[in-house]
Amino acid sequence: MVNSALVDRIVYPSQTVDPSTRLPIVIVDSTALPPPQAVGYEELVKAAIKRLPQTNYALLFFACGAPNKPSWSWVAQTYAMLERPVRKRVRKIYVVHESWWVRTITQMLRGVVSAKFKSKIVHVSSLSQLAQLIDMTVINVRPKVYVHNLKIESSITIPRHPTPVFGMRIDHRDGLFDVPSLWTDCLDFLRVTAPVTRGVFCRTDRTDLLAILRDCYDRSQVVDLDDYGAILTACLVKLYLYELPEPVLPTSKLPLPMKDSVDYTVAVFQGLPSWAQYLLYSLTEILASVVVHGSRTLHNATTIAQQVAPGLCGRASREQLAIGVRYTRNLVENWPSVSKAVRVRLPHTYSHSRHSSVNDNLMVSKQRQPNPPPSPLRNLSKKNVSSPELRKDPFADPIAPEQLQTRATSDPSLPFEEPKVMGPPPVPPKATVLKPIENTSRPEVKPKPKVKPLKPEKPEPRRFGPRAKSVSSTRRGKMVAELAKLYEDKSHAAQVLVDLERSRRA
Numbered sequence: 001m002v003n004s005a006l007v008d009r010i011v012y013p014s015q016t017v018d019p020s021t022r023l024p025i026v027i028v029d030s031t032a033l034p035p036p037q038a039v040g041y042e043e044l045v046k047a048a049i050k051r052l053p054q055t056n057y058a059l060l061f062f063a064c065g066a067p068n069k070p071s072w073s074w075v076a077q078t079y080a081m082l083e084r085p086v087r088k089r090v091r092k093i094y095v096v097h098e099s100w101w102v103r104t105i106t107q108m109l110r111g112v113v114s115a116k117f118k119s120k121i122v123h124v125s126s127l128s129q130l131a132q133l134i135d136m137t138v139i140n141v142r143p144k145v146y147v148h149n150l151k152i153e154s155s156i157t158i159p160r161h162p163t164p165v166f167g168m169r170i171d172h173r174d175g176l177f178d179v180p181s182l183w184t185d186c187l188d189f190l191r192v193t194a195p196v197t198r199g200v201f202c203r204t205d206r207t208d209l210l211a212i213l214r215d216c217y218d219r220s221q222v223v224d225l226d227d228y229g230a231i232l233t234a235c236l237v238k239l240y241l242y243e244l245p246e247p248v249l250p251t252s253k254l255p256l257p258m259k260d261s262v263d264y265t266v267a268v269f270q271g272l273p274s275w276a277q278y279l280l281y282s283l284t285e286i287l288a289s290v291v292v293h294g295s296r297t298l299h300n301a302t303t304i305a306q307q308v309a310p311g312l313c314g315r316a317s318r319e320q321l322a323i324g325v326r327y328t329r330n331l332v333e334n335w336p337s338v339s340k341a342v343r344v345r346l347p348h349t350y351s352h353s354r355h356s357s358v359n360d361n362l363m364v365s366k367q368r369q370p371n372p373p374p375s376p377l378r379n380l381s382k383k384n385v386s387s388p389e390l391r392k393d394p395f396a397d398p399i400a401p402e403q404l405q406t407r408a409t410s411d412p413s414l415p416f417e418e419p420k421v422m423g424p425p426p427v428p429p430k431a432t433v434l435k436p437i438e439n440t441s442r443p444e445v446k447p448k449p450k451v452k453p454l455k456p457e458k459p460e461p462r463r464f465g466p467r468a469k470s471v472s473s474t475r476r477g478k479m480v481a482e483l484a485k486l487y488e489d490k491s492h493a494a495q496v497l498v499d500l501e502r503s504r505r506a
Helices: 004-010 041-051 072-081 084-089 100-110 116-120 127-133 143-149 181-196 207-218 229-242 262-270 274-292 301-313 318-333 335-341 358-368 401-409 473-505
Strands: 011-017 024-029 057-062 090-096 121-124 176-180 348-350
Touching: 004 011, 004 024, 004 041, 011 041, 041 072, 084 090, 090 116, 090 127, 116 121, 121 127, 127 143, 143 207, 176 181, 176 274, 181 229, 181 274, 207 229, 229 301, 262 274, 262 318, 262 335, 274 301, 274 318, 274 335, 301 318, 318 335
Parallel strands: 024 057, 057 090, 090 121, 176 348
Antiparallel strands: 011 024
């Protein structure tokens, strides 16, 4: 029996359409394929075919070097299992990260299927090239695909330029503020997974996946946090807090000497800006839940504060960080009492991940900011000009020289001087050409005869070629066995293709 969750990870729909065919895109991810010996591929193919739509569609295949590639004969048998209506529904195929094995398979199938099959396949080498063809930001790409893409390119480039999330200041004015969807997505995920995850909010060794996850949110990419887990999601939250231009918990807001009482903790909390209160409130709820389930998470108030305080305090010194750790610990320990004494204002959550752009954000910022006072340099704009003389085009009518003289002499206080007209430039003298002086005292030098260089003699051809390297008998036997197995697979695949061709002609 094939696991349905496994099939859903191999074949799943997308939220976009193919621009050329206007058809929905179905994704096939080869990174989710199990090893050939783990499950029956025949049952897996039948279950995957049931996931395909009954209408026309485009196929997006992430080859990724085929980590668990099946044999040649299995590919031929799989194609033979596909009925003609199923093959006809595929109008376009995008093959991403194809390897030599995948290209060989496609070349082999071109000899069996119709001539239209060649025009359906589009070979894509990287995710940046895929972004030029379709809207990749609305496709759920698995982490293994991103890791394989790092071998080809260091970063992914998309045609549009969305507003980044990390390192951006939270807009707040008159108590109103906005938070990105990253914050709500991650915290909703951590409310369920953090209390049951061991070592959550600790550092991770998968810095490559953390960078991939950060770039996804900066690129407005659809992300499934289940593919990354609670530890990477918690590290992403800490990274977002650390890169804020204004820290959530600045040490300047912590008056000394510090106290561990509830009143001191509440007073400091209420002295923070409204946006910082919301971020700290929603995060501390999860931290307190992690401490309550310390038998699973292996965290107490001190250890969780040591992991989170660097992100809350930002770029602080060691002494300032120690103060932030102490306050965070008191906040987590006294959270049942503090949460009842404080009230926070809810934000407006906006999403960078879909339709935001630079122009949209500029329009929003213009609506929030008051109009600046008029500058004296703007008094000559079209709206402020009321005189017909100023509105008249200065280049409409040419001005005669008599008018210039009349305007200049109309004011008796201004002296009038006739303009001095410069004459033509002087003609430069003719250049004198000097003839070379013949030197009769120097004897004639006869040119030396040209001597042709001697050609190097060609070496005599060798009677015998280079001596071949010897191969051990054990290694030779393995090579023969592999060649025999490959020949057997190709022969079996060729026979299946011949039978398929005969059945099609019949």
